[in-house]
Amino acid sequence: MSSAFLSLAASTGKIKGPHIDWAGLSPLVAILGGVVVVLMAGLLRPRFAREQLVPGLALVSLLASLGLTIWQLDEDKSLVANSLRLDGLSTTLTVIFLAAGIATTLLSWRALAPRESAHGEYFALMLTSIAGMIVLVWAQDTITLFLGLELLSIPLYVLCATEMRRASSLESGLKYLVVGSVGSATLLYGLALIYGATGSTGYAETAQAFAAKGLSSDTLALGGIALVVVGMCFKASVAPFHQWTPDVYQGAPTPVTAFMAVATKAAAFGVFLRFFDVALIDAQSTWGPALAALATITIIVGNVGALGQSSLKRMLAYSSVAQAGYMLAGVVVSTQLGVRATVFYLAAYLVMNLAAFGVIIARERETGRGDDISAVTGIGASRPLLAWPLTISMLALAGVPATAGFIGKFQLIRATVDGDYAWLGIVIVVGSMISLGYYLKVIAAIWSTDAVDEAPATAGGSVALPALAGGAPDGPVTAPPAKPAWELTLVSVVFGAAIVVIGVLPQPLFDFVERASSAFANLV
């Protein structure tokens, strides 16, 4: 027995594990530690422990991770045998993920979804998904990339279905699972083909192989790139691979939709930037036009699709498709400016969407009209603290000056013009013109004085839900409180104010995203 142990100890001594930079890995460790703690705390009996302690602990782990990220904001080092890299892009995007996570935790605090699915699981899944995003954008080789992608995606499939007794939530989860698996499979196929062509999985080695072997016109490699393009476009909801987005966004619990809209998008574009602008940069002349065409299709489809939608979540889903098109323009040009513009837009997109979703969730609980546009009709007079953030957010998404959205779009257009894709800049402008058609409709509804008779506020969550198979652990699940939730107002107001602040004083955010482009020494 003891000899067996000894031999095991001896053998582990012989196997040289990779050097692990724990300091660099600490943001990820904090999140994964949070997952374990939250899952355990979710098993506690007292109601307080489940409803307050669990989200509190999730918040603590997110804040700890945020602190650890900021501590290493300007680090530039490889972790764990070159499979992960902590650099400007990693830290910048991690801050965006964590900000989205914190906001989502606040938005979910008293939501229906965690009550339905048990708090421990809900928040643990959300944290796991964030861990997946971190792995995805820190990844330096395709194996880690795929690992991160699945770690990000699978919890999301489940999260979409957490309002278990609402059919549309289940439908959304199932659809996302099926179509998402097709997307993942496509991406994996593509990665495999690229590996076949280059013989390596690391980004740097892939780039070297492309340069050394002249793979830019190699059928195998280009076939792989085509599949990778499709797989990633799927994750970033780029048309025509966007069709899951409206259905899933609309069906998923609204806090989860908010999380998907901002965090998943940031992760997808992070990996887009990294993989295409580092590993596949040699084939830029081939994939650039293809992505530009996809961006054009996306901008048009997203914007015209959003017209005439009466569900705010569905409208924002199409809007997120259109915005993905704008950001793809930043990837297409493959310049330092393009990277900065994309990351800046991701940050602006985060604040714009969270301000809007905060208001939508608040009205969803107050009115019982769900996310229909009538839920916000006339709130200009009755709820100014919700009306203003939503108004500002809509103006910002449309790109009106003095908002973060304007600066972001301006940077993207500048990047396209500088990168010889001026026509793509024009497409962005035309898209923004069309987008006014649906953003202004929301503003008109907010400030209209036509009285919409207030539905009984209690109708919010207590519509008779079907019995849950197996029964809830402690009797019927009660509806969340219908009274105005301060944390929702807080999120809306803070992000609404941030939109204006960034729109007027963009310099601090410019400086912040400046470091993201330091990861792309190969670009001009």
Added chain:
Amino acid sequence: MQTTAWLVLGLPLLGSILIGLLHKVLKGKAAGYLGTLVLLASFVCAVLTLLSLQDRSAEERQVVFVAWDYAKSVGLDAQVSILIDPLSLLMMCVVTGVSTLIHLYSIAYMVSDRGYNRFFAYLNFFVFSMLLLVMAANFLLLIVGWAFVGAASYLLISFWFRRTTATSAGIKAFVINVVGDVGLTLGTFFIIKHSGSLDFLTTFKGAAKSFDGSNADLTAGCILLLVGAFAKSAQIPFHTWLPDAMEGPTPVSSLIHAATMVTAGVYLIARMHPLFELAPSAGDVGAIVGAVTLLVAGTIGLVVTDLKRVIAYSTMSQIGYMIMGVSSGAYVAGLFHLMTHAFFKALLFMAAGSVIGAMAGNQDLNRMGGFRKAMPFTFGCFVIGGLALSGIPPFSGFFSKDEILLVIGERGGWHWALYVAGYVGAFLTAVYTWRMIFRAFFGAAVPEAVELEGGHLHHAEVHTNPNGGEVEDTDVGFPGPEHHIAERAGEMKGAMSVLALLAVVGGFLQIPKVTSVLDDFLEPTFADSTIQHSSNDGLLVVGLVLGAVLGLAGIALAYRVWVQKPGTSAVVLERFKPLHTLFVNKWFFDEGIDLVFVRPGAWLGRASRNSFERLFVNGTLIGGSTGIVRASSSAVRAIQTGLLRSYTALLLLGLTVVGVYFLVSA
């Protein structure tokens, strides 16, 4: 000095904003006193600036203060800067001083008006705009001030916005003023094209060099500047808005359409004199237009029966003198007349306002008469203003008008025609001024005057618009149910007394051979003038005597026609029927402009609306693009079936297309 200069400009703006923001808080006369005090402070600052400027040596009396660079890049030096020199200071003092008095007058005159606070907010804004115009140190700010003044004038003419006549008069004034703005702006382009600078002093210093060999551009530029000046100063053919502008409240007529805004054209020509001297033909255009205007306006003034419109035509005519003067090199004389005219014309309007108050809003001369006993103070003011306007010694108008004509006479050549026109105009002035006075104050007392003598101010049962007779809206945009006369309102009396005093003594600044205060004061600004003034003592004496005699003769004629033999005017009218028709219809300028510009413009507008706009813009461009968007929107929604199999199918289709593209490029 820098601080006081900026305060002169900033205080009226502050007043306007304060009154505007606090309009719900300010009760009673508070807004009026606030507005007046702000302007008084502004006037004090202007005087302090004047004093500190006089402490400097003559060469250093042109100072530019820059607040910040607005846009300073290649080929453009747009700064927010003000120019303080004797010319701008003279204008600043006149504008703030007269404005303070008119604000004081308005405190009482407007007190029953429902829009009291709005009125003072507008009035302060107007003063700010006017100061911006005269203090601007570059073309950019000049244009901004120019346009602001036009906007303020529009707001105040249409102040009683429920009167259709008032709103259409406001629109007319604004449109004509915008034509002037366009002229000014285009003229500026002609000038900076060669000078390369927006700054006045830089442009003037380099003018001789930068326009060497491109005199046509300079002449074109100056004539375009003149278009701006004519539009603002109501010179032919841009004058038709001024009589209609009398729709505004009387203090507005007094301040804007007599004392300050309409003199902007005179200021502009005086300010741009280095350019006009390089383009003498532009100056000649100005001089001739001024002379024509003063004659035409004088003849119309003879037959108009609306009290305020008589004074309005008189204003046009007097500004004709000033324009003629500054265009012929009589800068100091023109500005001297500008100043004295501001005093006596503001006074005349205030007195007219008082009479209109006694008539319960009616301004028809035909219905007035015999107010002499009922309103002794108003009558006194009217007489002082009338004597000054007619150029009777020793009132202020006598010295200033004759000085303009003296300089023109000295120029010789064809300027003699202008000289003659000026004296004919002087005679006409005396006749129409005293016709107005005799008809309103002499003769049999009308019922309103009798009522007032009995100690009661007449009030109309139903308020009607004096033009057109429509019943007034009594809720908003209404002159107020009560009227006020100078005899009963201390503020009005105070303001009129000060102006009456100034109208008497204002001329003593420049008594020929005795005093030359303005000459000395303005010397630094006009030191670079190349027009030499020969002093011709004989002409001086002839002019002075001629002016006095013609003035007195005019008064005598008016006395004979309208007091001694009241029927005479009807007889004369019968004999010169065609001439009367011409004058009464204001030389058919309105009809002419309507025929030449308005109708073809309207026709063109209608035609293009029916064809180009409706078919091409609305139908093809707008309808087409929204149609495309709409169609693609339904297409996108149509493929969004909600069925997983169709989503996957589209995914695979997209994948195929992308794959084919990459494989083809391989």
